[in-house]
Amino acid sequence: MSKKPFYITTPIYYPSGNPHIGHCYTTVACDSIARFKRMQGYDVMFLTGTDEHGLKIEQKAAEQGISPKEYVDGIVEKFKGLWKYMNVSYDRYIRTTDDYHIESVQKIFKELYDRGYIYKGEYSGKYCTPCESFWTDSQLDENGCCPECHRPVTFAKEEAYFFKMSPFAERIEHLLLDTDYLRPKTRATELVNNFIKPGLEDLCVSRTTFKWGIPVSFDEDHVVYVWIDALSNYITALGYLNSAYSDFDTYWPADVHMVAKDIMRFHAIIWPAMLMALDVPLPKHLAVHGWITFNGEKMSKSLGNVVDPFVLGERYGCDAIRYHILREMALGADSSFSNEIMINRINSDLANGLGNLVSRTVAMADKYFGGTLPTEREADDIDKDLSGEAFAKVCETVTGFIDETKIKQALEEIFRLVDRANKYIDETEPWKLGKDESKKARLATVLYNLLECIRVISTLLSPFMPTTMPKVWEQIGASADDATYENASKYGVLPADVTVHKGEILFPRIDVEKEIEELNAIIKKNMEAAKASLSEAEKPAEEEMEIPELLPEITIDDFAKIDIRVAKVLACEKVKKSDKLLCLQLDDGMGGRQVVSGIAQYYAPEDLIGKKIQLIANLKPVKLRGVESNGMICAADMPGGGCKVMFADDSIPVGAKIR
Numbered sequence: 001m002s003k004k005p006f007y008i009t010t011p012i013y014y015p016s017g018n019p020h021i022g023h024c025y026t027t028v029a030c031d032s033i034a035r036f037k038r039m040q041g042y043d044v045m046f047l048t049g050t051d052e053h054g055l056k057i058e059q060k061a062a063e064q065g066i067s068p069k070e071y072v073d074g075i076v077e078k079f080k081g082l083w084k085y086m087n088v089s090y091d092r093y094i095r096t097t098d099d100y101h102i103e104s105v106q107k108i109f110k111e112l113y114d115r116g117y118i119y120k121g122e123y124s125g126k127y128c129t130p131c132e133s134f135w136t137d138s139q140l141d142e143n144g145c146c147p148e149c150h151r152p153v154t155f156a157k158e159e160a161y162f163f164k165m166s167p168f169a170e171r172i173e174h175l176l177l178d179t180d181y182l183r184p185k186t187r188a189t190e191l192v193n194n195f196i197k198p199g200l201e202d203l204c205v206s207r208t209t210f211k212w213g214i215p216v217s218f219d220e221d222h223v224v225y226v227w228i229d230a231l232s233n234y235i236t237a238l239g240y241l242n243s244a245y246s247d248f249d250t251y252w253p254a255d256v257h258m259v260a261k262d263i264m265r266f267h268a269i270i271w272p273a274m275l276m277a278l279d280v281p282l283p284k285h286l287a288v289h290g291w292i293t294f295n296g297e298k299m300s301k302s303l304g305n306v307v308d309p310f311v312l313g314e315r316y317g318c319d320a321i322r323y324h325i326l327r328e329m330a331l332g333a334d335s336s337f338s339n340e341i342m343i344n345r346i347n348s349d350l351a352n353g354l355g356n357l358v359s360r361t362v363a364m365a366d367k368y369f370g371g372t373l374p375t376e377r378e379a380d381d382i383d384k385d386l387s388g389e390a391f392a393k394v395c396e397t398v399t400g401f402i403d404e405t406k407i408k409q410a411l412e413e414i415f416r417l418v419d420r421a422n423k424y425i426d427e428t429e430p431w432k433l434g435k436d437e438s439k440k441a442r443l444a445t446v447l448y449n450l451l452e453c454i455r456v457i458s459t460l461l462s463p464f465m466p467t468t469m470p471k472v473w474e475q476i477g478a479s480a481d482d483a484t485y486e487n488a489s490k491y492g493v494l495p496a497d498v499t500v501h502k503g504e505i506l507f508p509r510i511d512v513e514k515e516i517e518e519l520n521a522i523i524k525k526n527m528e529a530a531k532a533s534l535s536e537a538e539k540p541a542e543e544e545m546e547i548p549e550l551l552p553e554i555t556i557d558d559f560a561k562i563d564i565r566v567a568k569v570l571a572c573e574k575v576k577k578s579d580k581l582l583c584l585q586l587d588d589g590m591g592g593r594q595v596v597s598g599i600a601q602y603y604a605p606e607d608l609i610g611k612k613i614q615l616i617a618n619l620k621p622v623k624l625r626g627v628e629s630n631g632m633i634c635a636a637d638m639p640g641g642g643c644k645v646m647f648a649d650d651s652i653p654v655g656a657k658i659r
């Protein structure tokens with residue numbers, strides 16, 4: 001019988017800077033799922049790659065005096081090097097500069113044109129000549145200038161192709177609200193309210209202002225908009241409209257596209273619309289995760305807060321890094337990266353939890369039986385937690401979580417079994433049994449149960465930590481044939497007279513204080529180097545911050561007139577027909593209220609829901625764009641425009657007064 005296919009994809013990454021730990025999350029998560037599915041016997045296709053066109057790349061290459069292709073070639077090698085280092089088992093790597101992809105994208109564009117979904121129109125807006133870019137009013141900086149180079153813009157028009165989105169609005173709304181496409185589902189309403197309800201706008205899908213893109217085959221002055229080019233990768237890599245591959249019928253529709261929240265909209269709305277227009281079936285699931293943040297901000301090169309996965313991998317091993325990022329991130333939420341949390345987790349879960357379980361068990365088998373267990377057994381009631389029934393339950397639960405793309409929960413479930421096994425050692429006290437000749441059969445039973453439990457744990461963990469688990473098998477005397485998915489729900493797979501082999505410590509304990517000190521020094525050096533390597537346009541705005549002049553003095557009585565409170569954001573949505581305003585429903589501890597805030601360019605509604613904020617609570621109500629606002633949310637001005645909301649600590653109750 002032929003194997004069931006399973007197709008999983010990461011986004012294709014922009015090769016515009018070195019990869020960082022933020023990029024690793026999706027790839028390592030998809031790799032773990034791909035490995036798990038292979039272990040289950042699926043015929044897996046795991047796709048990743050790079051998104052290599054666009055103005056940014058053209059400019060970066062020009063800065064270095066090389067061609068865009070030469071520029072991306074260098075960085076693609078770094079991405080591939082990182083995936084190799086992280087033991088990522090992709091089956092196919094697509095580059096959007098590959099000939100077959102270019103051929104398919106040209107055909108897709110033409111097909112959409114022939115079917116009447118793409119038409120030629122006019123793009124108008126504010127134009128920055130040096131950057132060769134159009135900007136909408138809301139994208140301009142606070143002086144109405146180009147947000148990239150801060151030079152004045154002019155009004156301009158150019159011919160462009162547009163993709164008609166409105167014919168698909170109803171089907172996309174149904175896809176998001178009534179099916180299991182989007183995970184987590186909680187984001188569906190926000191997408192529908194913000195993008196579909198106000199009317200899906202036609203999308204500008206060609207550019208004439210730069211050359212580094214895929215030419216429109218029937219109008220070569222135009223290059224295809226980079227998102228149409230990029231999204232198509234998921235099908236061109238299978239051979240859709242090209243002859244490089246012939247896997248489309250086998251693997252499409254994809255089982256899982258995994259992406260981070262910033263590119264959810266493209267995958268939840270534009271991609272389904274493209275597929276509907278082409279009459280191609282829709283992917284089964286879109287799994288959206290949050291960002292790995294560092295000091296509360298998304299990691300990025302320009303922030304200079306990049307954590308280098310090579311540095312971390314060299315110090316703790318790539319599996320410890322894989323485990324940490326997978327265990328920290330819940331689907332849909334952000335996860336904050338901190339060296340301290342990472343080291344504590346490695347120490348507690350991997351060194352003390354798993355590592356200790358393996359080393360204690362193997363050491364006892366070695367000490368009391370010279371490494372080979374005798375075959376006499378003596379069972380006890382307490383053994384039932386380490387029985388076939390218990391293993392089958394864990395295996396089933398973990399599989400269920402993987403099928404729902406809930407990797408954190410899958411790992412938690414496996415580590416519950418690690419804890420159970422460690423507790424079993426404390427309860428059965430094998431070191432006491434070892435001193436009593438008449439208890440040898442009981443001791444052999446306890447150790448066999450532990451070895452079986454470790455076999456199941458290490459089998460289920462092998463997709464997440466593929467480098468270390470074979471070392472565990474070696475130590476507990478299991479062969480790779482024993483460590484199969486089928487066997488993970490069975491008891492009694494290892495031979496009764498199994499022989500263990502003492503080996504290296506799997507996860508050495510880390511000295512937290514010493515390590516943090518060393519890591520901080522490395523990070524400081526990296527940040528300085530990162531800042532020095534940035535081009536002028538990329539430099540963080542911090543250095544340009546002009547401190548505003550202090551306002552005239554006031555008395556404490558003046559200040560006492562301002563009532564500032566802590567409030568929680570219960571709901572939030574964009575104000576219709578406004579790029580700038582968000583409407584927030586707050587729990588202020590006083591019956592609730594609605595506030596309108598001009599922060600829509602800097603925050604998506606989902607970034608605020610559930611957070612506590614600081615509210616100027618006694619401001620006279622006003623109407624903004626016809627929507628009533630009862631108060632104001634405190635935010636700090638940021639250099640170069642923009643603002644940051646002053647979030648309040650979650651432990652402070654709503655209604656608390658701020659002085």
Ligand code: MSP
Pocket residue numbers: 010011012013014015021022023025026051230231232233259260261262263290291292293298299300
């Ligand atoms: N090229 C587009 C994707 C096209 S897919 C058809 C792109 N590339 S990207 O390199 O900027 O980002 C790729 C993915 O990495 C995105 O999902 C992005 O959110 C994710 N991440 C980048 N930094 C991240 C973190 N700090 N944390 C988690 N994911 C992060 O967008």
